Amino acid sequence: MSQVWKEYQEQHRERFLKEMMDLLRIPSISAKSEHKEDMIQCAEAVKASLLASGCDKAAVMNTGGHPVVYGEKIIDPAKPTVLVYGHYDVQPVEPLELWHMPPFEPTIKDEKVFARGSADDKGQFYMHVKALETMVKTNTMTTNIKFIIEGEEEVGSPNLGKFVAAHKELLKADVILISDSSLLSMENPSLDTGVRGLSYIEVEVTAAARDLHSGTYGGAVANPIVVLSKMIASCHDENNHITIPGFYDDVNVVSEEERALINQAPFDEQEYKDEIGIKELWGEKGFSTYERTGIRPTLELNGIWGGYTGEGAKTVLPAKATAKISARLVPNQTSEKITELLLAHFRKIAPSCVTVNAFEHHGGEPYGTPIDSKGYQAASKALETTFGKTPIPVKGGGSIPICHTLESELGTKIIFMGFGLDNDGLHSPNEKYNIENYYKGIETIPYFHQFFAE
Amino acid sequence: MSQVWKEYQEQHRERFLKEMMDLLRIPSISAKSEHKEDMIQCAEAVKASLLASGCDKAAVMNTGGHPVVYGEKIIDPAKPTVLVYGHYDVQPVEPLELWHMPPFEPTIKDEKVFARGSADDKGQFYMHVKALETMVKTNTMTTNIKFIIEGEEEVGSPNLGKFVAAHKELLKADVILISDSSLLSMENPSLDTGVRGLSYIEVEVTAAARDLHSGTYGGAVANPIVVLSKMIASCHDENNHITIPGFYDDVNVVSEEERALINQAPFDEQEYKDEIGIKELWGEKGFSTYERTGIRPTLELNGIWGGYTGEGAKTVLPAKATAKISARLVPNQTSEKITELLLAHFRKIAPSCVTVNAFEHHGGEPYGTPIDSKGYQAASKALETTFGKTPIPVKGGGSIPICHTLESELGTKIIFMGFGLDNDGLHSPNEKYNIENYYKGIETIPYFHQFFAE
Known part of the structure; x- marks a missing residue:
């Protein structure tokens, strides 16, 4: 199916980017009460995009806080179902004076989209929306797809646990797929196996x-x-x-074996330091940089x-x-x-x-996912297909507060298939998402569904 | 002369207060460049008030920074000259949300004037302007009086040293008088013998x-x-x-004798704590509260x-x-x-x-003044006259950066005759100056001139 996907995506390339940038214009800062209306506007925009991209139904659903957007495309109840989780809320933008452009006026420079939320997580969850469109419009759906896009990830998902518990049947799936993390690099693709x-x-x-x-x-x-x-x-x-x-x-005391595995991932100290402008590495004595952000x-x-x-x-x-x-x-x-x-x-x-x-x-809560699951293997094969290289399993340093609850309420493993880069400036001024990564994600996601369905 | 002063001051009581409050309306914050124009406006207002109150001449004089206001009333070059130092600049007002009223809209409540600069130092130097008026209008001047009212005290008087050095003849005096400090209380009048x-x-x-x-x-x-x-x-x-x-x-290691003297000043621990809302006294072990703010x-x-x-x-x-x-x-x-x-x-x-x-x-620089000088004795007698009690000599905790320079350039001792109270909220939200203290200062100052001239 690769050729038909490729052709469709080539054809709609500009629009895919434009739509994502439109979403970035909405200042959906969940931490600040003054943005309450923007949150609702953003949720409605997400819902509209889900319907426009092929969902059979979509809804903005109330929680005790900012609303959740749900959408689904069910092709056959007998087929496996993938639940895509993402979030439309973003971090505050302070300190504003360090931004080179207004944070909610997405700007393209050097093949990157600069805007708050570009990588975290609007640009990333929207890859799934456009992957859905690709499969729907080319009649190549292999799984059922459900979306749960929340508005409170950046404030700790205080209301999502209750929402999930109350909608277990609606959210029922065989695997949960999240793109809200990073690759080691485009040359060294990776899959996170957990979050802190x-x-x-x-x-x-x-x-x-x-x-x-x-x-x-x-x-x-x-x-x-x-x-x-x-x-x-x-x-x-x-x-x-x-x-x-x-x-x-x-x-959890990580075994020497697993630590050795973690430290096999390529690490260029000078590049790491230059990238963020630090003079020295720092951290808990006795642990490497990957260990400090991954297992400690x-x-x-x-x-x-x-x-x-x-x-x-x-x-x-x-x-x-x-x-x-x-x-x-x-x-x-x-x-x-x-x-x-x-x-x-x-x-x-x-x-x-x-x-x-x-x-x-x-x-x-912290969360870990095994690398021998069907979901992980499908993700690994998908990345191998589009990057030409088997992704390295790594421990993610960030947090997605709801992971633990999602698994325990839905009884389903989570797969982290992020396409960001550590230098995207998440939570920082001048957050960006490389356009290449955005398209790479849209290209890769359909393969995940294909391999997971097989 | 007390009766004629008293009568004049009673008669012009309301106006004396109104004029001081008018000066408080000008947001003369020296630390912030956005107030540059306000600084000039304030200096002009001070100059006008000096002329209106009896100075023969007054001028707004340029420095490298905010201007200095100079004024003088020379009755007889053979008579002693008193140089009054004060400052028309004020501290920044943040945090604004803690003020109960706008900091530059002076508000009378409970017989106090609330406004930034009310006690530090507009309200205090203005007592000297109104004391001058009292003596001029009642034909009771006993000394020559010069004024140097600067605009950079709250930022460390960076340009005043040069100004003073360049105007030694103009500023020549037999004593320097400053009201920019506090009394222990109205019941326990005091005179500061130094600043940190x-x-x-x-x-x-x-x-x-x-x-x-x-x-x-x-x-x-x-x-x-x-x-x-x-x-x-x-x-x-x-x-x-x-x-x-x-x-x-x-x-400087202060002698046991002097420490004993410092600790003779009345100190009510509970009252001190209640006044500023602290749970415990704090400070360098081995020293009393007065010592901690005075000699350490x-x-x-x-x-x-x-x-x-x-x-x-x-x-x-x-x-x-x-x-x-x-x-x-x-x-x-x-x-x-x-x-x-x-x-x-x-x-x-x-x-x-x-x-x-x-x-x-x-x-x-820190500065100390002896208590056996002619100036200190004149101030002590003046307070004794109006308070009915000999003032206690105390070490001031605050700083008036220019004191050391004033003495070394002009060869003249400084007398600190402040009428504020420690609870005036200097540099804090809701700064105030008790109206009673304002009038008490205006009442006391002419006696200083009288006793100093004798």
């Missing part, structure tokens, strides 16, 4: 009822920035090992603020300081347990001169 | 060329917030003693920011983190030496995985 979990909290340290003059009170009143800094500083030791008691208790949990400071942050100088002794802190989790840690551990830890280590307000933002 | 110096720097720590996805890179790339936190945390030991090598080298240097974090600081959560590994850091200095520390020490220290302690950009904002 997440515990995301905020810690606010208050020392006084109001900002104070640093001359009048400096030296006699605790400085919340100093207090918070000491709390943060105490969480990593000199080997960059996390010092929070109990943090590593449940961490981390504790990151995602944001900090307190006192005067404007131009020039202000001699203020601030009333409070705040940090956004998150941990990436690995099997068999659980988000709930680590979140509780983190909250309790920051409350406990605060000195008595301050008040701590610590609360959870969101979390998600 | 200041070294104010900014430290920016960069780990990567751009913000990164905390899942893809978390654990494998240094987190600049963690790095900066560790740097900050290392600067104070468990006794809140500053650990930067050499920091205390030049600190400090290191304060005035601001910190990095990563995502908006609503909700963003899983970003930030490229950089920045802090505004200042030290309050005591005799015989020098601002230049401590600034160099701080900059070198932060550059040195940064780990090799990050790049540090550390630079100076501004500084100022």
